[in-house]
Amino acid sequence: MSTRFWNGNMAAARAAQRARVQLVAAYPITPQTHTVEYLSQFVADGELDASMIKVESEHSALSACCGGSAVGARSFTASCSQGLQLMSEVMYFASGMRFPIVMAIANRTLSAPVNIWPDHQDTLVNRDSGWLQLYATNVQEIYDLTLLAFRVAEHVDISLPALVAYDGFILSHANEPVQEITQEQADALLPPPGVTERPILDPAAPVQFGEVLFPEWYPDYEYKKHMAVKDALAVIEEAFDEFAEATGRRYAPLEADGCEGAEVVLLGMGSMMQTARMAVDDLRAQGRRVGLLTMRSFRPFPEEALKAAMAGVDTLIVLDRDIGYGTAGMVYPDVTRTLYHADDRPRALNCVIGLGGKDITPQTILRCVEIAGEDHGDQTVFWPDARGPAEGIPWTGEVAPAGAGR
Amino acid sequence: MAVKLNEVPAVEHLSGGNLACAGCPETLAFRHVLKALGDNTIVINATGCLAVVMQMAVPKVPHFHVLLENAPAVISGIDGALETLGRREGVNLLVVAGDGGTADIGFSSLSSAVERGQDFIYVCFDNECYMNTGGQRSGTTPHGARTSTTPVGRVTKGEDRAPALRKDMVEILAAHRIPYVASTSVAYPLDLMERVQKAAQVRGPSYIHCHSPCPTGWGMKAEETITAARLAVETGSVVMYEIENGVRRVTRKVPRRKPVDAYLAMQSRFKHVTKDPEALAAMQTQVDLGYEELMARMSP
Numbered sequence: 001m002s003t004r005f006w007n008g009n010m011a012a013a014r015a016a017q018r019a020r021v022q023l024v025a026a027y028p029i030t031p032q033t034h035t036v037e038y039l040s041q042f043v044a045d046g047e048l049d050a051s052m053i054k055v056e057s058e059h060s061a062l063s064a065c066c067g068g069s070a071v072g073a074r075s076f077t078a079s080c081s082q083g084l085q086l087m088s089e090v091m092y093f094a095s096g097m098r099f100p101i102v103m104a105i106a107n108r109t110l111s112a113p114v115n116i117w118p119d120h121q122d123t124l125v126n127r128d129s130g131w132l133q134l135y136a137t138n139v140q141e142i143y144d145l146t147l148l149a150f151r152v153a154e155h156v157d158i159s160l161p162a163l164v165a166y167d168g169f170i171l172s173h174a175n176e177p178v179q180e181i182t183q184e185q186a187d188a189l190l191p192p193p194g195v196t197e198r199p200i201l202d203p204a205a206p207v208q209f210g211e212v213l214f215p216e217w218y219p220d221y222e223y224k225k226h227m228a229v230k231d232a233l234a235v236i237e238e239a240f241d242e243f244a245e246a247t248g249r250r251y252a253p254l255e256a257d258g259c260e261g262a263e264v265v266l267l268g269m270g271s272m273m274q275t276a277r278m279a280v281d282d283l284r285a286q287g288r289r290v291g292l293l294t295m296r297s298f299r300p301f302p303e304e305a306l307k308a309a310m311a312g313v314d315t316l317i318v319l320d321r322d323i324g325y326g327t328a329g330m331v332y333p334d335v336t337r338t339l340y341h342a343d344d345r346p347r348a349l350n351c352v353i354g355l356g357g358k359d360i361t362p363q364t365i366l367r368c369v370e371i372a373g374e375d376h377g378d379q380t381v382f383w384p385d386a387r388g389p390a391e392g393i394p395w396t397g398e399v400a401p402a403g404a405g406r
Numbered sequence: 407m408a409v410k411l412n413e414v415p416a417v418e419h420l421s422g423g424n425l426a427c428a429g430c431p432e433t434l435a436f437r438h439v440l441k442a443l444g445d446n447t448i449v450i451n452a453t454g455c456l457a458v459v460m461q462m463a464v465p466k467v468p469h470f471h472v473l474l475e476n477a478p479a480v481i482s483g484i485d486g487a488l489e490t491l492g493r494r495e496g497v498n499l500l501v502v503a504g505d506g507g508t509a510d511i512g513f514s515s516l517s518s519a520v521e522r523g524q525d526f527i528y529v530c531f532d533n534e535c536y537m538n539t540g541g542q543r544s545g546t547t548p549h550g551a552r553t554s555t556t557p558v559g560r561v562t563k564g565e566d567r568a569p570a571l572r573k574d575m576v577e578i579l580a581a582h583r584i585p586y587v588a589s590t591s592v593a594y595p596l597d598l599m600e601r602v603q604k605a606a607q608v609r610g611p612s613y614i615h616c617h618s619p620c621p622t623g624w625g626m627k628a629e630e631t632i633t634a635a636r637l638a639v640e641t642g643s644v645v646m647y648e649i650e651n652g653v654r655r656v657t658r659k660v661p662r663r664k665p666v667d668a669y670l671a672m673q674s675r676f677k678h679v680t681k682d683p684e685a686l687a688a689m690q691t692q693v694d695l696g697y698e699e700l701m702a703r704m705s706p
Binding site: 060209 | 467470
């Protein structure tokens with residue numbers, strides 16, 4: 001097993017190659033573009049035996065993947081932001097057709113105003129598209145999760161599309177050491193490509209796809225899709241276990257660290273959890289009892305693991321790199337919904353940070369922890385890194401220098 | 407290789423039943439398209455009347471009703487994937503769509519799929535309107551036609567864009583320099599079958615535009631569909647021709663074109679035109695101009 005020095009987009013592309021994808025259709029968009037270029041190069045160099053459909057839009061990219069999947073081919077695409085929104089219609093279609101397509105997302109916020117930098121707005125507004133959603137915190141995880149996404153998506157009991165999200169630029173463009181998986185390891189972890197028990201379009205055994213389902217049966221179909229998303233949790237855990245045995249790298253849908261009896265626990269997804277780790281280390285060095293919950297699987301949502309991690313916890317701070325306008329961040333409602341009926345229910349606050357690529361520094365995280373110790377009445381949603389009263393936003397950020405509008 | 411009536415395969419590729427409006431020619435035409443292609447065919451159906459009709463007249467070949475605008479992209483994926491899987495040989499890939507799915511919302515998907523040289527046959531059944539949603543104008547709706555979004559009112563009378571403006575999908579596809587493009591009509595099923603068979607022999611994209619009058623939307627009696635389709639050709643409103651590797655040829659010659667009066671008079675969507683001698687004369691001029699211009703482009 002060799003160590004590579006890859007950026008996040010290369011890690012996603014290399015994982016797709018290891019998965020022996022048979023159909024790739026993608027359209028360039030910053031900061032995902034490299035992924036398309038790398039895969040094109042692999043095909044051009046004969047390193048990957050796949051059809052590369054050079055489509056004119058993201059809508060067509062995912063549509064072509066649907067075509068590939070409809071005849072049983074392992075299909076892969078990549079996108080983000082506006083591109084993902086253009087795909088949105090097809091995302092619902094793909095999950096409704098139960099096509100196990102895998103997509104890499106270099107998270108980027110949504111226009112307008114124009115902004116090419118990361119937050120989780122693009123993937124989270126597609127929360128209910130029926131796609132499994134995994135979030136990587138570093139480049140190694142992009143590689144590992146993308147590979148495993150094929151296994152989970154194609155599992156006979158699941159058969160749903162899956163996306164692997166990673167923060168644009170912060171992870172897509174940053175080079176990090178990556179432990180490469182051998183082709184033999186990858187082949188052992190994944191089912192053979194192009195072999196499926198799903199019905200496919202084949203003239204030798206004609207089937208009808210995409211037909212009307214009338215109201216009488218519609219809820220039953222939706223329930224099965226709903227349950228497939230839930231059931232994917234066990235399939236992910238099984239995949240993580242087998243992966244750990246093969247590589248020594250162990251993941252959990254929700255990774256808890258030092259949560260039991262903690263005064264404050266920070267929960268979040270993506271690269272900010274690496275930053276949060278630094279802040280937590282500092283706080284622990286000061287004798288504070290601070291826990292960390294890294295969510296790698298947002299769909300399925302790890303309800304039981306979340307409840308289990310709340311034993312004796314005083315305050316849970318959900319870090320949302322996204323905003324459900326007029327309400328809260330988009331991870332927060334799922335967390336509070338899950339904990340509402342839990343025996344051990346902490347106070348749950350929401351910090352909306354890092355929108356549109358605003359740097360999340362250890363200070364940002366420390367400020368979130370500070371807020372938990374301040375008296376803000378019954379306020380639950382905070383914007384610690386928004387600019388404050390000069391912009392008409394109440395202060396929740398660091399204390400303003402005297403007389404400064406910041 | 408003209409298709410002869412006694413050579414039309416007896417085998418049916420559609421099951422019984424038909425959800426279409428009385429007099430609809432689309433199921434009829436699709437039936438002949440499938441007869442021309444045979445069993446070894448995968449059909450991608452863009453949302454439209456035919457996709458609804460196929461809920462009952464179920465094809466006996468693999469059939470996938472996709473979205474309104476993405477059929478060419480889906481079939482691109484199938485084309486590529488079957489190649490990688492080693493199962494591409496001998497399979498006809500067919501897209502069927504209406505004029506809305508083709509000329510409007512699916513336009514970029516179609517243009518790009520043929521520009522990439524994907525190997526598939528695209529058949530557009532053109533009824534000059536969005537009939538599946540009850541008759542709204544499309545990019546192929548002719549000048550003057552009354553639709554639910556181009557009503558005849560006190561201020562405007564039907565589709566009032568400039569008479570020459572209309573998406574000419576045959577010429578647009580021809581401009582992509584694809585190997586085979588044809589214009590045909592539901593009134594001539596043997597011609598339709600011949601065009602489809604030719605298209606199937608092409609390696610790469612081929613496009614067939616099939617004029618399909620809609621009695622419901624056009625305001626005609628159910629039994630008048632084929633008469634209307636025939637009159638469209640006989641008046642030169644629709645020209646049946648093909649462009650094979652750049653060579654243009656009229657496939658159904660009309661020695662003496664009939665005046666458009668009778669064709670328009672049978673459609674209530676043109677009632678305000680046929681009542682108005684000036685508007686009627688303008689329509690005739692427009693058809694004449696279009697016809698002459700197209701004939702001038704035919705290969706010697």
